[in-house]
Amino acid sequence: MRNILFFLPLLGCIFILSCSRPAPAGDELRPMAQQTVTAEPQGEREAFIDDYWRWSFGDAGLPDELARKVAESAAQGPDFVMELLEILEGDPYLYILVDKQHGLPEGYEPEDLVDLSGGSYQVSREGLKLRRAAAAALEEMALAARTEGVTLAAGSAYRSAAYQAEVYAREVSNYGQEAADRESARPGYSQHQTGLAVDFAPIDDAFADTAAGRWLLKNAGSFGWSLSFPNGYEAVTGYRWESWHYRYVGNSLVRFIDTYFDGVQQYGLQFINAWIESSEPKRAGL
Numbered sequence: 001m002r003n004i005l006f007f008l009p010l011l012g013c014i015f016i017l018s019c020s021r022p023a024p025a026g027d028e029l030r031p032m033a034q035q036t037v038t039a040e041p042q043g044e045r046e047a048f049i050d051d052y053w054r055w056s057f058g059d060a061g062l063p064d065e066l067a068r069k070v071a072e073s074a075a076q077g078p079d080f081v082m083e084l085l086e087i088l089e090g091d092p093y094l095y096i097l098v099d100k101q102h103g104l105p106e107g108y109e110p111e112d113l114v115d116l117s118g119g120s121y122q123v124s125r126e127g128l129k130l131r132r133a134a135a136a137a138l139e140e141m142a143l144a145a146r147t148e149g150v151t152l153a154a155g156s157a158y159r160s161a162a163y164q165a166e167v168y169a170r171e172v173s174n175y176g177q178e179a180a181d182r183e184s185a186r187p188g189y190s191q192h193q194t195g196l197a198v199d200f201a202p203i204d205d206a207f208a209d210t211a212a213g214r215w216l217l218k219n220a221g222s223f224g225w226s227l228s229f230p231n232g233y234e235a236v237t238g239y240r241w242e243s244w245h246y247r248y249v250g251n252s253l254v255r256f257i258d259t260y261f262d263g264v265q266q267y268g269l270q271f272i273n274a275w276i277e278s279s280e281p282k283r284a285g286l
C-alpha cells in the first residue's frame with residue numbers, strides 16, 4: 001500500500017502530461033507511454049501502479065538502491081517525466097538499448113552517414129563515418145578541446161553489420177572467444193552499427209591517461225557524448241572498461257543519465273527500454 005501511495009504523484013503528472021501532449025509520430029520504435037496512461041480506466045489505476053512498481057525494480061535491472069532513487073525522483077514532481085518524454089520524442093536511436101542481449105533491427109543501416117572530415121579532430125584512417133548529428137557534435141567537441149590544447153582523434157566510428165562480423169571474427173581468432181566477448185560485439189549488437197559511437201585513438205588502455213582521455217571524461221557530456229563502458233561496470237555493461245568508446249546520445253539524455261542514473265549510460269538505457277516494453281502490451285490492447 002505504501003508503494004501505491006508513493007506513485008500517486010507520478011501518475012498525476014503523467015495524466016496531466018498525456019492530456020496536454022500530441023500523440024507521437026508513427027515510428028515503430030517510438031514508445032506510447034502517454035497513450036498507455038491516458039487510456040487507463042480509473043478502476044485500473046492500482047493495477048497500473050503495481051505494474052509500474054514491478055518493472056521499475058525488476059525489468060529495468062537496476063540495483064535496488066538506484067531504483068529507489070529513480071522512483072523517488074519520479075515521484076517528487078513532473079521534472080523526471082517531462083525530461084523522459086522529451087527524450088522519447090526525439091530520435092529513437094539515441095536511446096535504443098544496444099548491448100549483448102539487445103540487438104538492432106535486422107539489417108539496420110543509418111540513412112544519414114557522413115564522412116568524418118577531420119575538421120578540428122584527427123582521423124586514424126580514411127573512410128570513417130558517423131550519422132550527421134553525431135559528426136556535428138564531434139566537431140563541436142573537438143573544437144572546444146582544441147581551444148584547450150587537446151587534440152581528439154577518431155580511431156573507429158560507424159561499422160556495418162558485415163564489417164562488425166569481420167572485427168569480431170578477428171578478435172576471436174587473435175584472443176579467443178572469451179576475451180573477444182569482453183570488448184567486441186557480435187554483428188547486430190554493436191553500438192558502432194548505430195553510426196553514433198566513436199572509439200578515440202589510441203584504442204587501448206593507455207588512452208585513459210592521455211590528455212584526450214582525461215578531457216573527454218570530464219567534458220564529453222557537455223556535447224551529448226556518453227562513456228559507454230565505464231571502469232568497474234563490466235558486470236553491468238558486459239564489456240570491460242573502454243576509456244576510448246563514447247556514444248552520442250544527445251544533450252537531454254546525457255543530462256537525464258547524469259541526474260538520475262549516476263552517469264551510467266547502461267542503467268539509463270535499461271530503464272528507458274523497460275519503460276517502452278512495459279507500454280507494449282497495453283498498446284496492443286488499445
Ligand SMILES: [Zn+2]
Pocket residue numbers: 192197198199245
Ligand atoms: Zn568501440
